[in-house]
Amino acid sequence: MTDPNPLYGDACEDCGTYDVLPESALRDGAHGITAGYRCPNCRHTWTCGWQIVPGRAIPPEPTADSPLFDRDVTAQVHEQSAINRARKHLSREDGTA
Numbered sequence: 150m151t152d153p154n155p156l157y158g159d160a161c162e163d164c165g166t167y168d169v170l171p172e173s174a175l176r177d178g179a180h181g182i183t184a185g186y187r188c189p190n191c192r193h194t195w196t197c198g199w200q201i202v203p204g205r206a207i208p209p210e211p212t213a214d215s216p217l218f219d220r221d222v223t224a225q226v227h228e229q230s231a232i233n234r235a236r237k238h239l240s241r242e243d244g245t246a
């Protein structure tokens with residue numbers, strides 16, 4: 150079976166470009182990642198949360214001082230990942246998870 154999306158590609162919602170590949174990602178617990186994207190056409194940046202799919206390559210973790218990573222994307226990935234962790238923490242505490 151062929152994985153239709155082996156690299157966690159996503160579509161740009163600003164200009165509709167398909168298969169934009171994540172620039173970086175942070176692990177989000179044991180089973181998820183928060184991936185960061187920058188559209189090569191319109192430079193829109195966004196994040197997307199994924200369940201880790203076995204066999205897919207996980208994008209590299211962003212490092213603050215590396216020129217490989219766009220600052221805006223890196224900041225968004227860190228922010229969204231922190232929000233996800235906080236949500237999980239809260240839902241665990243009130244017993245709804």
Ligand SMILES: [Zn+2]
Binds near residue numbers: 193
């Ligand atoms: Zn775009």
